[in-house]
Amino acid sequence: MSGRTWTNIVEGNVLSYGEIVLGIDPYLPDVPAEFEPDDGGNDWLLRYLDFILSATIGRIGFVKFQSAYFEAYGLAGLSALSFAMKRARAAGMGVILDAKRGDIGSTAAAYARAYLTPADAGGSGDFEADCLTINPMMGPDTLEPFLECVRRFGKGLFVLCRTSNPGAGWLQDRMTGNRFVSDRLADLITTIGRDCEQDSRLSPVGAVIGTTAPQEGKRLRLLLPNAIILAPGLGPQGGDPAALNALRGSRPGDLLVPVSRGLLRAEDRSISLGDYEILINTRLDQLKATIAAVPSLSATA
Numbered sequence: 001m002s003g004r005t006w007t008n009i010v011e012g013n014v015l016s017y018g019e020i021v022l023g024i025d026p027y028l029p030d031v032p033a034e035f036e037p038d039d040g041g042n043d044w045l046l047r048y049l050d051f052i053l054s055a056t057i058g059r060i061g062f063v064k065f066q067s068a069y070f071e072a073y074g075l076a077g078l079s080a081l082s083f084a085m086k087r088a089r090a091a092g093m094g095v096i097l098d099a100k101r102g103d104i105g106s107t108a109a110a111y112a113r114a115y116l117t118p119a120d121a122g123g124s125g126d127f128e129a130d131c132l133t134i135n136p137m138m139g140p141d142t143l144e145p146f147l148e149c150v151r152r153f154g155k156g157l158f159v160l161c162r163t164s165n166p167g168a169g170w171l172q173d174r175m176t177g178n179r180f181v182s183d184r185l186a187d188l189i190t191t192i193g194r195d196c197e198q199d200s201r202l203s204p205v206g207a208v209i210g211t212t213a214p215q216e217g218k219r220l221r222l223l224l225p226n227a228i229i230l231a232p233g234l235g236p237q238g239g240d241p242a243a244l245n246a247l248r249g250s251r252p253g254d255l256l257v258p259v260s261r262g263l264l265r266a267e268d269r270s271i272s273l274g275d276y277e278i279l280i281n282t283r284l285d286q287l288k289a290t291i292a293a294v295p296s297l298s299a300t301a
Helices: 006-017 044-056 067-071 074-090 105-116 140-153 181-194 214-223 241-247 273-292
Strands: 020-024 062-066 094-101 131-134 156-162 203-209 227-230 255-259
Touching (some): 062 067, 067 094, 131 140, 156 181, 156 214
Parallel strands (some): 020 062
């Protein structure tokens, strides 16, 4: 295992930069018109990603790339994703790939090789992330190839637990026996995390729990004392910043807050790139102040 482990990255970067995760979901109608390609192609992606990373490296400790947005642009999108992931990791940012992969047997192993295996250990190196979001709904056995990468290479996982979308409760809030489905997932995350410790008080196996369900989040945090929670939902999804006090535990780094459109969307596409960079940094400062003002659950208990 290399010295670059997910838990070490989280502990160091939260201390230096705070809990915000920059979510990059490239969509041309949301970016300044100056990036508009002349030929209708997708060359704008590389220019846009280079600009965003230049504006935020040294100010944000984490970046989350939503793979679907890159896949939608075909080979140009995948090339741009690889470029951006490599640049962000080289700059010391913790790189999360939001791909929500999950499958059986050799297919799960192939996903783990694609996203969590270093090139010198048999991976391609093109899409190597520090942490990957995964879907556990096909059962614990489907997680094992990803967990092997956690143990061997110091990687991290975020397992879907109680998500931020409006329909999440249809399954995740259902009772199975005398337990909610999300509670069973939280128990699973805690159990498998104990087998993957990275010399840290934080578990490398974390949970995705949305800020749109604060009561569920409060209950689940108690079941996940050492887990890092990735808490999406602030902004357009309607999550309340006050809900963070239910999700932040007692350990530095045990909560990460991804924000994408709330940081990067350009409502006025005629904005100059200089003003766009100022806008991004102003929004970032405001978000940092908002999140820092939310007390932890332990402080309010």
